[in-house]
Amino acid sequence: MQSSSHHTNLTDEELLLRYRQSADNYWLGLLLQRYALLLLGVAMKYLQEKALAEDAVQQVFLKALTHLPQAEIINFKGWLYVLTRNHCLQTLRDAAPLAPESSLEKVAGDAEPLEDALRHELHLTELEKAIEELGPEQQTCIRAFYLQRKSYQEITAATGYSFAQVKSYIQNGKRNLKIILSRRTSI
Amino acid sequence: MKDYRDIWKRRTERHTLSDEQLMAYLEGRLAGPERRDIEELLSSEGMESDAIEGLQALSAAEAHRMRARLLARLWKRVGRRHRIRRKRGMNQAGIIAVAVLLVLLIACFLVFWMLRK
Numbered sequence: 664m665q666s667s668s669h670h671t672n673l674t675d676e677e678l679l680l681r682y683r684q685s686a687d688n689y690w691l692g693l694l695l696q697r698y699a700l701l702l703l704g705v706a707m708k709y710l711q712e713k714a715l716a717e718d719a720v721q722q723v724f725l726k727a728l729t730h731l732p733q734a735e736i737i738n739f740k741g742w743l744y745v746l747t748r749n750h751c752l753q754t755l756r757d758a759a760p761l762a763p764e765s766s767l768e769k770v771a772g773d774a775e776p777l778e779d780a781l782r783h784e785l786h787l788t789e790l791e792k793a794i795e796e797l798g799p800e801q802q803t804c805i806r807a808f809y810l811q812r813k814s815y816q817e818i819t820a821a822t823g824y825s826f827a828q829v830k831s832y833i834q835n836g837k838r839n840l841k842i843i844l845s846r847r848t849s850i
Numbered sequence: 851m852k853d854y855r856d857i858w859k860r861r862t863e864r865h866t867l868s869d870e871q872l873m874a875y876l877e878g879r880l881a882g883p884e885r886r887d888i889e890e891l892l893s894s895e896g897m898e899s900d901a902i903e904g905l906q907a908l909s910a911a912e913a914h915r916m917r918a919r920l921l922a923r924l925w926k927r928v929g930r931r932h933r934i935r936r937k938r939g940m941n942q943a944g945i946i947a948v949a950v951l952l953v954l955l956i957a958c959f960l961v962f963w964m965l966r967k
Contacts, residue, residue: 692928699917700901705900708901748900815892816878834895
């Protein structure tokens with residue numbers, strides 16, 4: 664049994680509402696199907712093993728089907744993401760003596776929208792100066808991605824960094840820029 | 851210099867990548883603005899960013915196969931409950947129909963009996 668194609672244009676909120684009204688898992692199934700590949704990717708990032716990742720997503724599906732909170736979920740996607748991440752973290756903790764430390768290093772903190780930190784307009788000249796304060800790898804990646812409009816693949820080819828390193832240098836570079844700029848504006 | 855503005859680009863919409871977009875990106879089939887859109891998601895923390903990084907470790911064929919297996923198991927579970935619920939719903943409708951029919955029969959019988967009297 665697969666989802667009906669005429670339901671695929673419904674939003675998450677609409678599918679969730681139909682599930683709440685009918686208590687029919689079919690609607691929840693459609694929602695979970697929508698995020699299957701993304702969840703598999705998230706689980707792969709944290710667990711780094713195919714069998715474990717597939718099992719984790721299956722467990723998350725099961726949890727969602729059997730333990731969906733009665734309270735209203737405003738952002739289903741966010742809820743599912745946190746559920747998956749927590750499940751992966753628990754799996755890593757349970758297997759702590761076996762898991763390499765590097766897998767725990769990959770765990771990001773709670774996502775904080777960087778943009779929220781910049782409530783007021785910042786001068787771009789300030790930004791340029793702030794970029795100069797970043798470490799060389801972060802500078803290279805931030806400039807290549809935002810100024811030279813290069814793709815991740817082009818950056819990895821030009822620098823020799825791995826895909827994950829480029830991603831990390833850009834994310835951390837943005838976070839550091841926020842810190843540098845907020846420090847300057849508070850002075 | 852104006853390109854740095856993208857660093858603070860605010861995503862107001864709840865952007866969710868479709869499986870097709872995701873696979874096309876991973877297979878290197880996207881270019882230009884479409885690829886850029888996805889890589890801007892990568893530069894922020896969140897579900898898409900984590901997922902794309904994780905999926906880099908799989909080939910497209912593997913990702914397809916794993917997704918297919920997950921969905922088959924998901925729909926097996928959901929389908930069973932869906933059918934039970936539908937069957938239960940049909941049973942309830944049947945009981946109500948029989949009850950209504952019985953009430954009508956009794957009413958007819960009473961009317962007929964009173965008329966004869």
